[in-house]
Amino acid sequence: MTESSHSNCKSLLGTLSDYVDGELGAELCREIEKHIAECEDCRIVVDTTRRTVDIVHASNYPKTDLPDEVRDRLFKRLNLAAYLKPSSK
Numbered sequence: 001m002t003e004s005s006h007s008n009c010k011s012l013l014g015t016l017s018d019y020v021d022g023e024l025g026a027e028l029c030r031e032i033e034k035h036i037a038e039c040e041d042c043r044i045v046v047d048t049t050r051r052t053v054d055i056v057h058a059s060n061y062p063k064t065d066l067p068d069e070v071r072d073r074l075f076k077r078l079n080l081a082a083y084l085k086p087s088s089k
Helices: 003-020 026-038 040-058 068-077
Strands: none
């Protein structure tokens, strides 16, 4: 994998939710699918995210929002701190 290919990983993570939810245009979906065909790490992230969404949708758990503090810790633990919204505190 080249460094330029790896630079696409961060932009993929930024669109991952919309991609998994089927809310992206066809051209962007093709670009993402081409990337994940070549990038095992991103393919694993996409597959895991899809499975997680499927499990949550199939569950009978009440839907609740994560407290900001928990969400912040989760994103930092997953190395996604760049995607955290600025705190309103």
